[in-house]
Every structure is written in structure tokens, then in C-alpha cells.
Amino acid sequence: MTDALTVNAVQKHFKGVHALRGLSLQVERGITYGLLGPNGAGKTTLIRTILGLTVPDSGEVLALGVRMPDKAVLQRIGYMPQSTALYDDLTVHQNVAFFAALSGVTDPARVDQAITLVSLQNRAQSRVRELSGGMRQRCSLACALVHEPELILLDEPTVGIDPQLRVQFWDHFRRLNQAGVTLIVSSHVMDEAERCDKLGFVREGTLLAEGSASELRQRAGTPTLEEAFLHFAENGASAERIA
Amino acid sequence: MSSQRIFHVARRVIAQLAADPRTIALILIVPIVVLTVAGILIRAETTAITVGIIQQDSGADAGFGIGFVNLGERLTASMSTVSDQVTIVTLTPESADEALQRADVDAVITFPPEFTQTVMDDHAIHLNVAYEGSNPMAAQFLQGIVMRAAVETLAGLSVITAQAIPEITIDAAYLYGGADFDNLDYLAPPFIGLFVFLFVFILTSVSFLRERTTGTLERLQTTPISRLELVIGYMLGFSLFALAQSLIILGYTIFVLEVHYAGSLLVVFLVELLLALMAVNLGIFFSTFARSEFQVVQFIPLVVVTQILLSGAFWAISAMPAWLQPVAWLMPLTHANQALRDVMIKGFDLVQVAPYVLALGGFAVLFVLLSARTIRHQAGG
Ligand SMILES: Nc1ncnc2c1ncn2[C@@H]1O[C@H](COP(=O)(O)OP(=O)(O)OP(=O)(O)O)[C@@H](O)[C@H]1O
Numbered sequence: 001m002t003d004a005l006t007v008n009a010v011q012k013h014f015k016g017v018h019a020l021r022g023l024s025l026q027v028e029r030g031i032t033y034g035l036l037g038p039n040g041a042g043k044t045t046l047i048r049t050i051l052g053l054t055v056p057d058s059g060e061v062l063a064l065g066v067r068m069p070d071k072a073v074l075q076r077i078g079y080m081p082q083s084t085a086l087y088d089d090l091t092v093h094q095n096v097a098f099f100a101a102l103s104g105v106t107d108p109a110r111v112d113q114a115i116t117l118v119s120l121q122n123r124a125q126s127r128v129r130e131l132s133g134g135m136r137q138r139c140s141l142a143c144a145l146v147h148e149p150e151l152i153l154l155d156e157p158t159v160g161i162d163p164q165l166r167v168q169f170w171d172h173f174r175r176l177n178q179a180g181v182t183l184i185v186s187s188h189v190m191d192e193a194e195r196c197d198k199l200g201f202v203r204e205g206t207l208l209a210e211g212s213a214s215e216l217r218q219r220a221g222t223p224t225l226e227e228a229f230l231h232f233a234e235n236g237a238s239a240e241r242i243a
Numbered sequence: 244m245s246s247q248r249i250f251h252v253a254r255r256v257i258a259q260l261a262a263d264p265r266t267i268a269l270i271l272i273v274p275i276v277v278l279t280v281a282g283i284l285i286r287a288e289t290t291a292i293t294v295g296i297i298q299q300d301s302g303a304d305a306g307f308g309i310g311f312v313n314l315g316e317r318l319t320a321s322m323s324t325v326s327d328q329v330t331i332v333t334l335t336p337e338s339a340d341e342a343l344q345r346a347d348v349d350a351v352i353t354f355p356p357e358f359t360q361t362v363m364d365d366h367a368i369h370l371n372v373a374y375e376g377s378n379p380m381a382a383q384f385l386q387g388i389v390m391r392a393a394v395e396t397l398a399g400l401s402v403i404t405a406q407a408i409p410e411i412t413i414d415a416a417y418l419y420g421g422a423d424f425d426n427l428d429y430l431a432p433p434f435i436g437l438f439v440f441l442f443v444f445i446l447t448s449v450s451f452l453r454e455r456t457t458g459t460l461e462r463l464q465t466t467p468i469s470r471l472e473l474v475i476g477y478m479l480g481f482s483l484f485a486l487a488q489s490l491i492i493l494g495y496t497i498f499v500l501e502v503h504y505a506g507s508l509l510v511v512f513l514v515e516l517l518l519a520l521m522a523v524n525l526g527i528f529f530s531t532f533a534r535s536e537f538q539v540v541q542f543i544p545l546v547v548v549t550q551i552l553l554s555g556a557f558w559a560i561s562a563m564p565a566w567l568q569p570v571a572w573l574m575p576l577t578h579a580n581q582a583l584r585d586v587m588i589k590g591f592d593l594v595q596v597a598p599y600v601l602a603l604g605g606f607a608v609l610f611v612l613l614s615a616r617t618i619r620h621q622a623g624g
Pocket residue numbers: 014015017018019037038039040041042043044045046082188624
């Protein structure tokens with residue numbers, strides 16, 4: 001089986017900003033990969049490029065073995081944007097059902113399952129406008145998961161989510177991994193990064209270093225991931241990748 | 244292209260609007276309020292007028308089985324049935340000038356002795372009208388009434404003699420050229436179109452813009468739905484509301500404001516619907532150029548007002564400078580207005596207004612394709 005994701009020397013310029021500088025990345029199936037980096041590092045741009053929402057200046061992306069952009073493969077990919085992109089006037093159920101239908105889900109039970117998964121079953125008939133920020137975030141996650149994709153891209157999924165639910169989410173992500181689903185999660189919360197199978201430190205559009213949390217700490221010789229990140233950031237040029 | 248996905252988008256658009264009763268109420272009520280005010284103002288301009296008639300027509304034998312006809316008398320009779328604002332007084336050539344000078348009458352119409360015979364010979368009506376002229380509105384109003392009376396008289400005759408004699412033709416420039424009968428009758432057809440156009444345009448452009456600013460459009464782009472499916476889904480979803488609005492506007496204009504209509508209401512409705520579809524697509528198209536709802540509002544003077552001015556609704560296209568006339572015909576609204584006027588005032592049928600209907604449909608398709616294109620280009624951003 002092909003890797004879940006291959007990013008090959010992707011470059012992206014915006015007006016005056018070099019958001020991705022020849023970034024390459026390989027993610028095997030069935031793991032949770034954490035993209036870690038400060039604001040403006042290029043995490044969102046990378047995720048959008050993987051989805052084909054942003055067209056890179058050069059380089060290529062293969063998602064589930066298919067060269068992006070590709071409409072058909074999108075049905076097997078789930079995406080949760082950084083901002084909760086939902087229809088405020090519609091209910092939780094209407095939102096999830098709409099995105100499910102567009103992705104070809106025919107079984108209405110799947111919609112309820114996704115809503116239950118994010119613990120919104122009691123608010124399924126509430127309009128999104130009336131939800132709290134964290135609840136919106138959960139509804140957005142349900143929309144990304146409802147069609148049971150093989151590759152899931154989550155742009156800071158746990159921002160604004162309370163600790164108890166966060167634990168619940170990570171448990172679910174684990175179960176998805178066991179079923180062979182690949183997750184790519186961006187974050188700048190380091191303790192959350194510990195839960196990822198593999199981490200990529202992103203800064204100024206490049207991959208500084210890559211590996212499991214413990215590997216990265218070991219290589220940097222630091223007790224915490226924060227310090228490890230700073231270590232790699234300072235020695236950016238010399239940091240080699242761990243395959 | 245998946246009809247399933249199009250259907251889901253259409254249904255979602257409907258659910259969204261249905262969740263916003265205030266907007267729906269505005270869509271349905273505002274046109275009625277504005278139409279009522281405009282109707283009162285426009286009608287108020289047309290005051291009662293008195294027409295002096297110098298009746299010298301001796302009539303003529305029309306032959307072909309209808310026998311002797313006095314068109315002068317028929318026209319005079321028809322004028323008082325066409326409008327209850329008109330009072331007819333009979334004058335002699337000697338008393339006419341004085342009556343006009345004293346403003347006892349607003350206009351004098353002379354039917355010369357051979358009037359009927361001339362009409363029969365020339366197949367054209369040439370009326371001799373002397374306006375008092377101090378009230379141009381009244382003059383304009385009367386001109387409209389005379390036109391309509393002439394049309395009705397001749398139409399009545401040709402119904403009787405449909406088989407027997409060739410239809411009497413009237414100098415077309417004289418018949419329609421700026422002929423405003425009741426001003427509201429003249430303005431109502433474009434008004435009907437304007438409302439549908441304005442509301443549908445604003446509603447769609449704002450909704451679609453929101454789709455972009457909230458990020459849901461981006462989310463849609465990560466599902467298998469294509470841009471074309473999305474735009475068509477939008478079009479269908481909004482047509483439901485456009486349909487309801489068209490029905491209400493049309494019903495109110497015809498049955499409450501009692502605006503006259505000559506042609507088929509079904510054709511009027513069809514034109515309305517096409518106009519609405521065109522407006523949905525135009526709204527989506529322009530929303531792709533706006534970054535905020537403020538900018539959408541800025542588009543209204545540009546897209547809506549300019550188009551209304553150029554559409555021939557208030558200023559006849561034939562009266563525009565020659566270089567501007569082709570521009571006017573590039574406006575989708577122009578075709579809608581033209582079709583609505585032809586059907587409602589002249590009683591044209593679908594075949595006769597087909598060029599306008601096709602043009603409207605063409606614009607609708609064009610804007611769907613353009614919207615699908617601009618959405619794609621921005622996706623690259
Ligand atoms: N559409 C755009 N137009 C112009 N510049 C952009 C655009 N999108 C991103 N950028 C720039 O690209 C750089 C990377 O942005 P990106 O959103 O990928 O960062 P990020 O790692 O997701 O940050 P955060 O943690 O704050 O979400 C930033 O400097 C940003 O200003």
C-alpha cells in the first residue's frame with residue numbers, strides 16, 4: 001500500500017511571504033502525525049496545499065497515492081479547517097448531514113454517530129449560532145469525520161476544547177489509527193504533541209526536524225519538547241531529518 | 244455532474260433561508276410596500292383630463308361584410324371606456340380654439356370628414372391632436388389613452404372581420420413610440436422585473452459571499468462537489484424564493500393595483516422566473532469579487548442602479564445616444580423589461596418575445612459558467 005501522504009519539495013509564495021520553502025514530508029498509514037510550529041510557520045498553508053485548496057508554485061502532493069488536486073480522492077479525505085466553517089443558521093444535524101451527503105454518505109445513522117462522537121447528541125437540533133465556541137469546534141470535527149475518511153487533516157482541532165473532551169478525542173483518534181486511518185494534526189500545544197506517533201517541527205515553511213516525541217527530545221538532548229523545538233530552530237540549517 | 248449533490252445544495256440553501264423568517268418577510272413584503280407607494284405617486288401624476296372632440300367624420304363602408312363604420316365615433320367612445328379619467332366634450336371648429344385657450348379642455352382631437360375613408364385607404368391612422376400643453380403629464384397621459392383607444396377599436400374590428408379583411412396596420416412608431424397611457428401601466432412591467440432582480444441579486448450575492456467569508460465554501464471545495472454543481476444548486480434553491488416573490492409581486496400588481504395587461508400572465512411569469520435565475524447567477528458572480536458585505540452593497544449602485552437606468556425602464560432606449568444603445572442591450576435587465584412590456588402592454592405571445600427570453604436564458608447560463616470559473620481561480624489563492 002502507498003503511503004497516506006507524500007509531500008515533495010513544495011514551494012508557495014504569497015505576496016512577499018515565502019510560506020512553504022521546498023517542504024517535503026512522508027506519512028505512512030495508520031499513524032497520527034503532528035505538525036508543530038509557531039504562528040505563521042506554514043502549517044495551514046501546508047494542509048491546504050495537501051487538499052488542493054492552495055496550488056503550490058512548485059513541488060507535488062500525493063494524498064492516498066493520488067496526485068493532488070483531485071476531486072475524486074477528496075471523498076476519502078476529511079478536513080477540519082482552523083476556523084469553524086459551518087452554516088450558522090442551520091442546526092448541528094443539518095450541517096453534519098449536509099457535508100455527509102456531499103461526500104456520498106447515504107446511511108443517516110452515520111450522521112448521528114458523528115454527532116454522538118463529539119458529544120453533541122443533546123444539541124443536535126440547536127442552531128450552530130447558538131452553540132458555544134468549543135461546541136462549534138466539535139460540530140466542525142463531526143463534519144470532517146462523518147464520511148469515515150481514510151486520511152484526516154485537522155487544523156488545530158483541540159483549540160477551545162475542554163480537557164475531558166480532548167482526552168475523548170485522542171482516544172477516538174487512536175481507534176481510528178487502529179482501523180488504518182491516518183491523521184495529520186496541526187498544533188502548537190506541546191503536551192498534545194506527545195500523543196502523536198510522529199511529529200514534524202515546522203518553521204518558516206521548512207521541516208526543521210521529524211520523529212517521535214521521545215526521539216526528538218533525545219536528539220536535542222532536552223527534557224521537554226519546547227526546548228527541543230528551540231534547539232532545532234537555533235540549529236535549523238544543521239538539523240538532519242530522521243527518516 | 245451529480246444531480247444528488249445539486250439537490251443537497253439546493254435543499255441546504257432553502258433550509259438556511261427558511262431559518263431566517265425576517266429575510267423572507269422582507270422579500271415578500273418590501274416589494275408590496277414600494278409598489279404601493281410608487282403606484283400612488285405615479286397614478287397621482289395623471290389628473291382627470293377633458294378632451295374636446297371635433298367630430299366631422301362621415302364614416303365609410305368598410306366592406307367585407309362589416310358594412311358602414313364611423314371610426315371617429317368609435318374611437319371617441321373607446322376613449323371614455325379606456326380610462327375613467329377622461330371627460331369627452333363635443334366642440335365645433337369655431338369653439339375649439341377658445342375652449343383650448345381658456346383651458347376648458349386639455350386637448351382637442353379633430354376627426355376630419357374623410358377620417359374613416361383615409362384609414363381604410365392608407366391602413367394607417369393619423370390623428371390630429373392639439374394639446375393645451377401646460378400640463379405635459381396630462382398630454383402624455385392623453386396620448387396614451389388615444390393610442391389605446393385606437394388599438395382597441397382596430398382590434399375590435401379585426402376580430403369581427405378576421406377572415407374578411409386584411410388587418411389594419413398602424414404606423415408602428417406612432418403607436419408605441421413613447422406612448423405612456425396610464426403611467427403606471429407603462430412602468431409596472433419593468434417594476435415587476437426590477438424587484439425580482441434587485442432582491443434576488445442582493446440575497447444571493449450576500450449569501451454566497453458569506454459562504455466564502457465563513458470558510459464553508461472552502462470546506463465545500465474539499466468535498467467531491469464541483470463548482471458548477473454548487474452554482475446550479477444555489478440557483479435552484481434560490482429560485483424557490485424568487486418564484487414565491489415573483490408570484491406575489493405579479494399578483495399584487497395585477498389584482499390590487501389593477502395594472503392592465505394584454506398578454507398571457509403565464510408568459511409574464513416565465514420571463515420573471517428567467518430574470519430571477521439570471522439574477523441568482525449574476526449575484527454569485529459578483530460576490531466572487533467582493534471581500535466583505537460592505538463591498539457587496541457597493542455593487543448595488545454599479546450593477547443594479549446602472550443597469551436599471553440603462554434598461555429602458557424609465558428612459559426609452561431609442562432616446563439614448565446612439566453609442567449608448569448597444570450598451571443598453573448588453574444589460575440582461577433590458578431584455579427582461581422589453582419582454583415584460585411587450586407582453587403586458589402590447590399583448591405579445593411567447594413566440595414574439597422569444598428573442599428576449601432566449602437572451603435572458605443565455606445570460607443566466609453565461610453567469611453560471613463565469614461564476615464557476617471565478618470560484619476556481621480564487622481557489623488557487
Ligand atoms: N492567502 C494568503 N495570502 C497571503 N499570505 C498568506 C496567505 N495564507 C497564508 N499566508 C502567509 O503565509 C504564512 C504561513 O501562514 P499559515 O497560515 O500557513 O501559518 P500557520 O502555521 O497555520 O500559523 P497559525 O499557527 O497561526 O495558524 C504566514 O506568513 C501568512 O501570513
